[in-house]
Amino acid sequence: MTESINNVHKDLFINGEWINTADYKDLINPATGKVIAKIAQADETQVEDAIQAAYDAFQPWKSLELKDRTQYLHNIADLLEEHADRLAEIMTIEQGKSIKESKLEVIAGAESFRWNAEEARRLYGETIPAPNDHKYEIAYEPVGVVGAITPWNFPSGMITRKIAPALAAGNTVVLKPSSDTPLSALAIFELFEQAELPKGVANIVMGSSKEIGEAMTSSKLVKKITFTGSTPIGKALYAQSADTLKKMSLELGGHAPFIINADADIDAAVEGLMAAKFRNNGQVCIAPNRIFVHKSIKDNVLKQLTEKVEALKVGNGLNEDTNVGPLIREDAIDKIKKQIINATDKGATLVTGGHRLTGDEYDNGFFFQPTILDNVNRTMDIFYEETFGPVIPIITFDTLEEVIEMANDSEFGLASYAYAKDSKTIQTIATSLEYGMVGINEVAISNPETPFGGVKHSGFGRENSHLGIKEYVTAKFINTKFL
Numbered sequence: 001m002t003e004s005i006n007n008v009h010k011d012l013f014i015n016g017e018w019i020n021t022a023d024y025k026d027l028i029n030p031a032t033g034k035v036i037a038k039i040a041q042a043d044e045t046q047v048e049d050a051i052q053a054a055y056d057a058f059q060p061w062k063s064l065e066l067k068d069r070t071q072y073l074h075n076i077a078d079l080l081e082e083h084a085d086r087l088a089e090i091m092t093i094e095q096g097k098s099i100k101e102s103k104l105e106v107i108a109g110a111e112s113f114r115w116n117a118e119e120a121r122r123l124y125g126e127t128i129p130a131p132n133d134h135k136y137e138i139a140y141e142p143v144g145v146v147g148a149i150t151p152w153n154f155p156s157g158m159i160t161r162k163i164a165p166a167l168a169a170g171n172t173v174v175l176k177p178s179s180d181t182p183l184s185a186l187a188i189f190e191l192f193e194q195a196e197l198p199k200g201v202a203n204i205v206m207g208s209s210k211e212i213g214e215a216m217t218s219s220k221l222v223k224k225i226t227f228t229g230s231t232p233i234g235k236a237l238y239a240q241s242a243d244t245l246k247k248m249s250l251e252l253g254g255h256a257p258f259i260i261n262a263d264a265d266i267d268a269a270v271e272g273l274m275a276a277k278f279r280n281n282g283q284v285c286i287a288p289n290r291i292f293v294h295k296s297i298k299d300n301v302l303k304q305l306t307e308k309v310e311a312l313k314v315g316n317g318l319n320e321d322t323n324v325g326p327l328i329r330e331d332a333i334d335k336i337k338k339q340i341i342n343a344t345d346k347g348a349t350l351v352t353g354g355h356r357l358t359g360d361e362y363d364n365g366f367f368f369q370p371t372i373l374d375n376v377n378r379t380m381d382i383f384y385e386e387t388f389g390p391v392i393p394i395i396t397f398d399t400l401e402e403v404i405e406m407a408n409d410s411e412f413g414l415a416s417y418a419y420a421k422d423s424k425t426i427q428t429i430a431t432s433l434e435y436g437m438v439g440i441n442e443v444a445i446s447n448p449e450t451p452f453g454g455v456k457h458s459g460f461g462r463e464n465s466h467l468g469i470k471e472y473v474t475a476k477f478i479n480t481k482f483l
């Protein structure tokens with residue numbers, strides 16, 4: 001286990017060189033609570049060096065012939081696939097998720113590099129009808145240096161879905177990965193080095209989030225910030241970027257409603273809910289967080305769900321039979337416990353779970369029982385706060401109008417789901433939900449081909465798909481008069 005961790009670089013990668021620092025910070029394995037590595041912490045000058053390196057690399061990278069530029073991305077995709085087992089092990093050790101999920105995430109990252117390499121070749125400009133002696137054109141041009149700040153819940157996927165389109169469109173990047181999961185990012189950068197990506201095209205700095213965030217947002221050289229993480233930090237970065245007027249993509253919190261209508265296929269709904277809710281132990285911004293069940297089918301749904309939840313195997317993600325790993329940190333357990341206590345104090349029923357798992361089997365890891373709460377209502381914090389953990393709150397409803405109103409009663413607007421059969425009901429739900437994504441009788445809503453992103457306080461901008469790469473270009477209008 002320690003070999004894969006020991007062999008990863010722990011330093012900054014700036015202008016094609018591994019750079020050490022004066023300060024190194026402990027990294028914890030959430031399944032054991034033990035220190036597994038010491039990670040370089042950049043000082044202010046080193047962050048500026050990374051931004052400058054990306055700036056210097058921009059013109060040559062942007063000017064490469066497209067087939068040459070995209071070949072680098074194809075090579076990176078090959079390397080990600082080749083090293084998927086090692087990258088997955090590193091991810092599970094630092095983040096906790098099951099090894100199967102980690103491997104799928106790395107493979108999806110390779111797919112992201114391939115998709116964007118292909119899509120870069122279709123970043124066609126446009127011509128607009130113009131007078132005979134004029135030509136009106138739109139050309140899509142890369143924005144320049146991109147500052148990317150990523151979270152810990154998808155330590156590899158969040159990086160690949162940002163860096164792949166940025167590089168494909170001709171930009172250069174400075175990445176600040178989450179301080180909870182830097183090793184997956186560093187292992188990816190080792191592959192960039194192996195792919196002989198030109199110096200400065202991709203740089204990585206770890207250190208104080210606040211200081212690096214401030215350096216990126218205040219820099220005149222950085223033209224775009226792409227961020228995935230919590231809504232308060234997203235808002236802070238938005239405000240900080242006002243002075244330099246950066247282009248931004250913000251993929252923030254979610255609080256997905258999951259509606260099970262009276263006519264739903266209950267087996268399919270329960271299966272979809274289990275898959276979406278317990279992926280990465282609920283630490284997913286598109287995880288179902290408020291489960292609205294029609295009162296006529298509640299008992300049946302609850303029975304099936306309880307059996308499945310109680311059968312989940314919680315443990316170290318490295319064990320092949322683990323379904324659900326630990327939470328990321330101690331404070332994640334505190335947040336969930338607080339929501340559960342608040343809900344039960346106000347009348348919710350604890351159907352199963354509700355407690356931290358301790359004892360030899362769980363080391364000193366951050367393990368929590370998969371939990372179901374019944375009789376949840378709007379007086380409870382869990383109705384409005386993002387949970388980011390293995391808790392299923394059940395809320396019953398009577399009419400379609402009532403459930404749509406409740407589902408939309410959230411400051412968030414990222415993902416939403418509904419299970420129903422009647423086509424008019426489906427149409428009403430799909431058009432009425434105020435969310436960036438709606439899954440109908442389906443929970444797989446994140447693919448390289450399809451747009452991912454939210455509305456309201458879940459942020460703006462889209463990742464993946466033909467829209468995702470457009471977030472990394474500007475549209476230039478060229479008006480030529482022929483003399």
Ligand SMILES: NC(=O)C1=CN([C@@H]2O[C@H](COP(=O)(O)OP(=O)(O)OC[C@H]3O[C@@H](n4cnc5c(N)ncnc54)[C@H](O)[C@@H]3O)[C@@H](O)[C@H]2O)C=CC1
Pocket residue numbers: 149150151152153176177178179209210211212213214228229230231233234236237251252253254284285386387388
């Ligand atoms: N949308 C999503 O996928 C995510 C949502 N969250 C939500 O946020 C809650 C808290 O999780 P955290 O890890 O604390 O999220 P966070 O928003 O603090 O962390 C996300 C990233 O932002 C960085 N960051 C933190 N403060 C910053 C600052 N002042 N300037 C620049 N970068 C900064 C972090 O180092 C990390 O790289 C979770 O419980 C969950 O509700 C967290 C992670 C991902």
Ligand SMILES: O=C(O)[C@H](O)CS(=O)(=O)O
Pocket residue numbers: 153154157228283284285286287446452
């Ligand atoms: O939590 C997220 O940011 C996403 O849900 C990850 S994924 O579902 O697109 O893989």
